[in-house]
Amino acid sequence: MEKKRTLHAIGNAHIDPVWLWRWTEGLETIRATFASVLQRMEEFPEFHFTGSSAAFYWLLEQTDPEMLAAIRQRVQEGRWEIVGGWWIQPDCNIPCGESFVRHALYAQRYFQKTFGVTATVGYNPDSFGHAGTLPQILRKAGLTRYIFMRPGPHEKSLPANVFWWQSPDGSRVLAARITRSYGTWGDDLAEHVRKSAEGSPDFLSDYIVFYGVGNHGGGPTIQNIRSLLAMAQQPDAPEIRLSTLKAFFDSAEAQAAAGAAIPVVAEELQHHARGCYTAQSEVKRQNRRVEHLLMTAERVASMAWLLLQRPYPQAAFTEAWQSLLFNQFHDILAGTSLPEGYEDARDLFGHAATLGGYALHTGLQSLTSAIDTRGEGMPLVVFNPLPWEVKAPVEVERCDVGLQDETGKPLPAQRIASCTATGQPRVVFVVDLPAMGYRVLRRDVAVSAHTPEGMLEIEVTESGARMENTFWLLEVNADGHLSRLYDKRNRVEVFSAPAGVAVVIDDPSDTWSHDVTAFRNELGRFGNANLVMEEAGEVRACLRIESRWGNSELIHRLYLYRNIDLLESRITVNWQEQYKMLKIAFPLRLQEPQVTAEAPYGFTVRTPNGEEEPCHQWVDLSGWTTDEDGNRIPYGFALLNDSKYGYDALGSELRLSLLRSPAYAHHDPYRLNPERRYPIIDQGIQTIVCRMVPHRGSWQDASIARRAWELNVPPLTVNEYLHEGSLPKMASFLRVEPQNVLVTVCKKAEDADALIVRAYESAGQPCTVKIEMPMHGVQWEAPIGACEVKTWRVTVGKPAAVVEVDLLEKT
Numbered sequence: 001m002e003k004k005r006t007l008h009a010i011g012n013a014h015i016d017p018v019w020l021w022r023w024t025e026g027l028e029t030i031r032a033t034f035a036s037v038l039q040r041m042e043e044f045p046e047f048h049f050t051g052s053s054a055a056f057y058w059l060l061e062q063t064d065p066e067m068l069a070a071i072r073q074r075v076q077e078g079r080w081e082i083v084g085g086w087w088i089q090p091d092c093n094i095p096c097g098e099s100f101v102r103h104a105l106y107a108q109r110y111f112q113k114t115f116g117v118t119a120t121v122g123y124n125p126d127s128f129g130h131a132g133t134l135p136q137i138l139r140k141a142g143l144t145r146y147i148f149m150r151p152g153p154h155e156k157s158l159p160a161n162v163f164w165w166q167s168p169d170g171s172r173v174l175a176a177r178i179t180r181s182y183g184t185w186g187d188d189l190a191e192h193v194r195k196s197a198e199g200s201p202d203f204l205s206d207y208i209v210f211y212g213v214g215n216h217g218g219g220p221t222i223q224n225i226r227s228l229l230a231m232a233q234q235p236d237a238p239e240i241r242l243s244t245l246k247a248f249f250d251s252a253e254a255q256a257a258a259g260a261a262i263p264v265v266a267e268e269l270q271h272h273a274r275g276c277y278t279a280q281s282e283v284k285r286q287n288r289r290v291e292h293l294l295m296t297a298e299r300v301a302s303m304a305w306l307l308l309q310r311p312y313p314q315a316a317f318t319e320a321w322q323s324l325l326f327n328q329f330h331d332i333l334a335g336t337s338l339p340e341g342y343e344d345a346r347d348l349f350g351h352a353a354t355l356g357g358y359a360l361h362t363g364l365q366s367l368t369s370a371i372d373t374r375g376e377g378m379p380l381v382v383f384n385p386l387p388w389e390v391k392a393p394v395e396v397e398r399c400d401v402g403l404q405d406e407t408g409k410p411l412p413a414q415r416i417a418s419c420t421a422t423g424q425p426r427v428v429f430v431v432d433l434p435a436m437g438y439r440v441l442r443r444d445v446a447v448s449a450h451t452p453e454g455m456l457e458i459e460v461t462e463s464g465a466r467m468e469n470t471f472w473l474l475e476v477n478a479d480g481h482l483s484r485l486y487d488k489r490n491r492v493e494v495f496s497a498p499a500g501v502a503v504v505i506d507d508p509s510d511t512w513s514h515d516v517t518a519f520r521n522e523l524g525r526f527g528n529a530n531l532v533m534e535e536a537g538e539v540r541a542c543l544r545i546e547s548r549w550g551n552s553e554l555i556h557r558l559y560l561y562r563n564i565d566l567l568e569s570r571i572t573v574n575w576q577e578q579y580k581m582l583k584i585a586f587p588l589r590l591q592e593p594q595v596t597a598e599a600p601y602g603f604t605v606r607t608p609n610g611e612e613e614p615c616h617q618w619v620d621l622s623g624w625t626t627d628e629d630g631n632r633i634p635y636g637f638a639l640l641n642d643s644k645y646g647y648d649a650l651g652s653e654l655r656l657s658l659l660r661s662p663a664y665a666h667h668d669p670y671r672l673n674p675e676r677r678y679p680i681i682d683q684g685i686q687t688i689v690c691r692m693v694p695h696r697g698s699w700q701d702a703s704i705a706r707r708a709w710e711l712n713v714p715p716l717t718v719n720e721y722l723h724e725g726s727l728p729k730m731a732s733f734l735r736v737e738p739q740n741v742l743v744t745v746c747k748k749a750e751d752a753d754a755l756i757v758r759a760y761e762s763a764g765q766p767c768t769v770k771i772e773m774p775m776h777g778v779q780w781e782a783p784i785g786a787c788e789v790k791t792w793r794v795t796v797g798k799p800a801a802v803v804e805v806d807l808l809e810k811t
């Protein structure tokens with residue numbers, strides 16, 4: 001080894017607050033580890049320590065503020081390095097874009113308040129892959145450098161272990177991959193240092209070697225430190241410094257400025273542990289639910305605060321978000337912890353949802369209490385929480401078919417089965433709603449009979465079923481598979497073979513699915529279905545499809561609407577299989593397809609090669625097809641979902657991963673004992689809602705990103721009483737255009753009496769965004785780049801002030 005090479009030895013203690021232990025033991029591990037680190041600092045003045053995860057220090061503050069004060073002193077001395085800048089080390093594929101923003105917002109604020117510093121190094125050494133959109137989110141939160149370890153060299157080839165990591169908008173961070181491990185166990189430190197040195201980039205004179213006992217904490221040992229100090233004296237060893245990540249990155253950036261040819265990597269950092277996209281479906285469903293609940297509650301609370309001067313529940317939102325963020329720790333959200341860990345996660349999701357739900361519904365009813373609801377019958381206030389106009393189905397319990405809009409026009413409604421066994425009325429109707437606004441409908445009014453507009457037919461026979469409206473012709477065979485979907489507007493046959501098929505796959509892999517790239521070993525398909533016409537009315541038709549495989553049952557309710565082009569599937573699975581996976585498959589009549597999947601605040605384009613990949617609310621397969629006259633047309637098919645994060649696409653077949661059933665926390669190379677009965681993941685009832693969106697043209701043309709948000713953020717209703725009010729019967733609070741720009745956040749600023757509005761460009765098409773707040777006479781325009789995230793601080797007044805800020809709400 002060359003003496004000129006400098007290895008920065010990074011003392012650390014990887015702490016999984018939850019994994020093979022519950023968070024209570026994780027808390028003790030944090031305390032014991034930090035106490036040990038402080039002791040090592042007393043013993044070795046050369047020793048530095050690097051630590052992440054604001055949640056750890058927050059927990060310590062609740063239990064041992066004296067230790068926190070000692071750490072604060074070491075931070076001020078420059079010996080305890082604060083890195084990460086996020087609340088926890090989360091899974092870096094599954095959280096939504098706004099969750100990553102909140103990791104930074106709450107962590108950086110906590111670090112500034114507690115230690116007087118903010119982090120500049122993003123730090124996720126143990127996370128199981130990293131979405132390609134993260135560099136922008138990191139950089140706009142002050143994190144210009146990044147440390148990771150997975151995927152390792154055997155999983156992903158990189159031009160070097162130090163590189164500029166670039167997101168689709170062009171943002172870059174300087175990233176470094178740990179060559180061997182973040183931890184050292186036993187007596188292999190010399191070999192560990194040698195292997196790390198071999199991973200040094202040729203174009204830099206500096207690199208890193210991590211040391212310290214980890215996973216269950218521990219940190220650098222006396223033996224570690226003494227060994228490194230002794231190695232530094234060896235003539236044939238690299239220059240070893242007990243150092244910090246700041247020192248390493250400062251040196252690397254200086255060499256880059258001097259001309260070092262650091263390569264650029266402009267793609268996601270994948271793959272490691274592909275089974276984690278799907279394992280433990282309930283924790284993933286709750287993650288999606290609570291993310292949207294909190295964002296929706298903030299939008300509603302902002303309306304109540306600005307319109308009515310109602311107190312904004314800032315502290316409650318902070319607590320709710322921090323609870324959600326803790327559950328995004330990579331071994332929780334990935335589904336790889338012990339069973340009891342998911343009892344704790346359930347409780348913490350519940351805590352966040354309770355706080356968010358209270359803020360949402362008190363905010364909603366603050367608004368409805370100020371609306372003039374007088375008129376015929378009783379008022380039903382319907383809210384659209386999204387900042388664009390929607391036309392959406394709405395279901396309301398304890399409401400009957402006598403409905404009209406605020407102008408007195410009858411609103412077609414259909415009585416459907418109650419969610420209870422008492423037989424109380426429940427209706428479904430379709431309504432146009434203003435952007436981030438509401439309408440006051442009238443219920444319990446007399447409406448005259450009329451002939452429904454539009455076409456809707458459903459027929460069930462011994463051999464299958466047929467459903468048809470103005471937009472689609474859908475046929476279902478005796479196995480309950482969708483044997484035909486015909487696009488009437490474009491005269492296109494969508495499927496190449498029966499679709500919507502629940503496919504059972506052999507899955508003997510461990511909980512992570514280590515070293516598995518694809519799940520292709522099919523065991524069978526749900527079939528031999530019982531078909532029942534469950535609804536047929538003025539608004540929609542519903543076909544109930546009941547099928548079985550092995551010991552499991554599946555109920556697939558297929559909905560077709562009279563006057564909107566929604567194709568919705570609501571699936572309930574009673575899953576009783578072990579060491580198997582369940583996917584739903586859609587073979588499509590497409591040529592030269594390309595697959596695109598939603599990623600945190602963006603999207604990722606991939607080749608449909610059959611490998612398991614991460615996604616969020618939507619995944620799209622687009623290419624070209626021919627109509628019934630043989631004309632070639634650009635065409636695609638998007639699948640939207642309310643709770644899933646894994647898929648595969650092979651050629652023109654798209655499959656969404658619904659669930660997996662490995663043993664809890666089974667990690668290779670351990671081999672399961674066939675005589676034991678292990679607790680198994682994802683047993684019992686699972687629910688999934690999907691929407692199929694066949695479309696002419698590109699997914700951008702079809703506004704797929706917006707449509708996925710519309711599935712996940714449905715309208716809200718309040719059965720209000722009659723009263724006077726200052727607010728009109730229909731209003732819009734905020735709206736955005738064009739369609740490729742999504743406003744996701746509208747919240748009160750953390751430190752100002754102002755509104756924070758955040759948007760992102762969702763289609764890779766730069767444009768000028770126009771945002772308007774009609775009820776306050778505020779509007780502004782701004783250029784937004786392809787895939788760019790932008791944030792504004794809006795002070796409502798005369799005149800209003802709109803200032804662009806970063807993700808930490810700073811100019």
